[in-house]
C-alpha cells in the first residue's frame with residue numbers, strides 16, 4: 001500500500017540522534033534551545049518554544065493567551081480535533097467557522113459575518129485558530145484586520161505548513177498572529193517522531209509558554225516573586241505540565257530542518273505532476289491562493305460529478321494499493337462533539353468537502369512508479 005504520507009530519515013539524521021544518546025543529556029540539554037533557534041531563525045520569529053506535540057503547543061498557547069471559562073475559541077471544522085480540543089482543555093467553549101470552497105481554509109467572509117452576529121450577542125471569541133489546511137496559508141492579512149476590529153487573539157495552527165510562505169514571508173513569523181504552532185509528527189513536513197513548537201514575537205508569551213511546558217516552574221531570578229532561598233531555589237508560578245521534548249528529538253529536528261526547503265520543493269514537483277496528469281479527470285484539484293506558497297503537506301482532490309459514490313471510489317483506491325485518506329472528518333461530527341449538540345447546520349461547505357475529498361499520496365520520497373500507479377488507480381476508480 002502506498003501511504004498518503006511518510007517520513008524521510010537519512011544517515012545524517014541517525015548520526016545526529018546517536019550522538020545525543022552518548023552525550024551527557026538525553027533531555028533538558030543543549031539540543032532543545034538549538035532546535036528552537038533553528039526554527040525561529042528559519043521563520044523569522046523572535047522566540048520559539050519546543051514541546052512534545054503540536055497538541056501540547058496549542059494547549060499552552062491558549063493558556064498563555066489567558067483563554068478560560070466563559071471564553072470562546074473559533075476554528076475551522078475541517079481540521080484535526082486538536083485545533084478545537086485545546087479550547088476545551090482550558091474550560092473555554094469552541095465554535096466553528098465554515099470553510100472557503102476554493103482553499104478549504106476558514107472562510108474570511110463567513111468569519112466576518114459570524115463576528116458581526118457575535119458582537120450583537122456579546123459572544124465574541126477571545127481566540128481564533130486559522131488552520132493552514134494541507135500547508136496552504138490562510139488569508140492572514142484579512143483575519144488580522146478582523147482581529148483588530150473585534151479584539152480577538154490569533155493562534156495559527158501551522159501543523160501542515162512549516163516551509164510555507166504567505167505574501168512571500170515564512171509562515172511562523174507571526175506578522176499576522178500572536179502565536180504560530182507547528183507539528184513534527186512523522187506524516188508532517190519535518191519530523192521529530194512526536195513533537196511541536198510555538199513561535200511568537202512577544203517575549204512575555206514566550207516566557208509564559210516556556211514555564212507552562214515544564215510544570216509552570218522558573219529558575220530565572222527576574223521571573224521570581226520572592227528572594228531566593230539559595231542556589232537550589234526555583235519557583236512554580238503557574239499550573240503547568242510536562243510538555244517537554246527530548247534532546248534526542250530536538251537533534252533529529254535540527255537535522256531534518258536542513259532539508260526543509262528541499263522537501264517542500266519536492267512536494268511542489270509532486271503537486272505539479274498530479275496537476276498535469278489528473279487534469280482531464282472529473283476532479284477539482286487543489287486551488288492555490290495567489291498570496292500563498294503551500295508546504296503541500298497534503299494533496300486533496302475533490303470528486304466532481306463522478307458516477308460512483310465517494311465511498312466507492314475511496315474503497316477502490318485502497319483495494320488498488322493506494323493508501324488514500326480523508327483530512328478531515330469535520331470536528332462537529334465527532335461523537336464527542338455531536339453529543340454536546342454540535343452539528344453541520346451552519347457549515348454547508350464543510351459538509352460538502354467531507355462528501356468529496358480524498359487525500360492522495362504526497363511525500364518527498366514518492367517515486368515516479370508510485371505516482372503512475374496512483375494516477376492509473378484513480379482513473380480506474382473513477383471509470384468504475
Ligand SMILES: *Cc1c(COP(=O)(O)O)cnc(C)c1O
Nearest residue numbers: 053054055080082159183184185
Ligand atoms: C497533526 C495536527 C495537529 C496535532 O499535532 P500533534 O503533533 O500530533 O499533536 C494539530 N492540528 C493539525 C491541523 C494537525 O494536522
